[in-house]
Amino acid sequence: MKTKFFALALAASLFLNSCSSSDDPTPAPTPASGExxxxxxxxxxxxxxxxxxxxxxxxxxxxxxxxxxxxxxxxxxxxxxxxxxxxxxxxxxxxxxxxxxxxxxxxxxxxxxxxxxxxxxxxxxxxxxxxxxxxxxxxxxxxxxxxxxxxxxxxxxxxxxxxxxxxxxxxxxxxxxxxxxxxxxxxxxxxxxxxxxxxxxxxxxxxxxxxxxxxxxxxxxxxxxxxxxxxGTANTNWYAYQTGKGNYGMEIEASANDNAFGPKVTNITLKREAGNVPEVGDNQVDAFQFKREGNGEYSNIIVDGYGNFTTGTTTYKGSVVSILDAATNTHQVNTGKIKILNVKISNTTNVIPVAANDTFTVSFPTGTFTTSTTATGASLTTGAWATVDGASLIK
Incomplete structure (x- = not known):
């Protein structure tokens, strides 16, 4: 009888010890360091x-x-x-x-x-x-x-x-x-x-x-x-938040080459915080700026906050799209090599594409610039990767 009780006690002890050790949390790894x-x-x-x-x-x-x-x-x-x-x-x-x-x-x-x-x-x-x-x-x-x-x-x-x-x-x-x-x-x-x-x-x-x-x-x-x-043609989910000081949401150029190709980006959000000013107080206040034969296709876009910027007696036009030079207008806009599709616009002064100066007029061909009230822009998941000092970067 004593032998049976001893065996049962030993088994119970082993079971409890086994449970206890398996329940212990795995210790966090010690961070390495070095130069x-x-x-x-x-x-x-x-x-x-x-x-x-x-x-x-x-x-x-x-x-x-x-x-x-x-x-x-x-x-x-x-x-x-x-x-x-x-x-x-x-x-x-x-x-x-x-x-x-x-x-x-x-x-x-x-x-x-x-x-x-x-x-x-x-x-x-x-x-x-x-x-x-x-x-x-x-x-x-x-x-x-x-x-x-x-x-x-x-x-x-x-x-x-x-x-x-x-x-x-x-x-x-x-x-x-x-x-x-x-x-x-x-x-x-x-x-x-x-x-x-x-x-x-x-x-x-x-x-x-x-x-x-x-x-x-x-x-x-x-x-x-x-x-x-x-x-690059497989780009998606690009998000910009411009705060304090910042220029264009996107500056797009092709080094003055009239290329047959161009990049593609889907699901874009470009936001400019109220009070944001261009870096050197000039006309770089647009969501999309094309120059030197820049082109490409951009779709499902949110543009918010690209209003006019006034410094002294000069006011610069804030716009969804600005075309900087006549060559880009002639070779890229007029031939349909620039496509801005399904764009939802708010708090932006010029809601149709404009010329950066008065020497030419911009008119996108039918179907190459389209607006929408249902565009969703970038779709990103919040988390530590997009958080700095406890604040999420996705506004």
Whole structure:
């Protein structure tokens, strides 16, 4: 009898201990840490953690660099020029998630404090003068352009770049949060946030890559910008919120080449907060601005807040669409190469396309500019990836 009672007690004890251990929560992983410098010459994975990035860190050709979900990479402008650069042939893999994005930020939290993420490829470009290659204007002075339409520079998923827009070295202009030079269609750009930079949120210089689920918030220049014959056609869910200081919602040009092709973007929201002023107090106050033969098809759009801007005795026209030059009007508008379809407009002064000056008249062909009361614009899910300091970026 004693033996039976002992066996039962032992079994009960083992059962309770088993239950207790299985119910214990899995401890959170300890964040890694370290300094990221370059050039990076061998494959490297940065586990979940908190890192600092110092200098112009270049990922060499043939090298893959991976960042795990939830990581934060901090830059300090006091250290000098800083940027993360993916050279042609290199790959950047960022495995963020909606609740654990990978965030690149800067210590001072001031726009224009570092150079952002810059990626190079050898996808086709068509630059000024009709050439197929050019040299980057970002201070790196790297050639871009080629014939590899499916170039693969990696995959950027759930990534936020904050406070970028600095000039690097003797660069001709500020860099953007994200800059893509001849990046190809094999590259994935999904759920990206450009937050409070001193230049554009996103800029494409040629290439065939497309971008999905993108937010440009509070950038000083344009929310979205491209040139050199960018021809991504699978773009969707682009959201811009311009607050404080900012220029065009989209600045669209083709480097003065009358191309037979053009980009396509569906599901677009362009919002300009009341009181937002252009960067240098001029006429850059339109939702869509086309120049130098820019074209493309844009559909299911919300435009809100692009009213006139008055400075002193001068008033600049705020509009849904502005055509900057006569050549773009003749070759792109009049031939139907620009399509603005299903656009819902509010709080905007000029609700039909206008010329940026009085030397020509804009008249879109039937069916190439259409308005709607039911357009829905970008469809994005809120979450940590689109939240800064506890505030959602999706207004």
């Amino acid at each position: 990221i410098t370059g050039p990076i010459t061998a494959n490297k994975t940065y586990a979940y953690g908190n890192y600092t990035l110092k200098g112009i860190v270049k990922i060499n050709s043939g090298v893959t660099v991976t960042f795990d979900a939830g990581s934060t990479i901090t830059i300090d402008k006091a250290t000098g020029d800083n940027a993360l650069v993916v050279l042609n042939g290199g790959k950047l893999i960022i495995n963020g998630t909606a609740d654990k994005p990978v965030v690149f930020t800067e210590k001072s939290k001031l726009p224009g404090s570092w150079g952002g993420i810059i990626m190079y490829g050898d996808a086709p470009a068509k630059v000024a003068g009709g050439g197929t290659s050019s040299t980057s204007e970002d201070g790196n002075n790297i050639s871009y352009g080629g014939t590899n339409a499916t170039h693969n520079g990696g995959s950027l998923n759930y990534v936020r770049v904050e406070y970028a827009g600095a000039k690097l070295a003797d660069g001709q202009k500020e860099n953007n949060a994200f800059t893509f030079y001849s990046v190809g269609s094999g590259t994935t750009l999904d759920h990206l946030v450009a937050y409070k930079g001193a230049d554009d949120g996103f800029e494409f210089f040629g290439g065939t890559v497309s971008m999905t689920n993108a937010i440009s918030y509070g950038n000083y220049d344009d929310a979205f910008d491209w040139q050199d014959g960018w021809q």
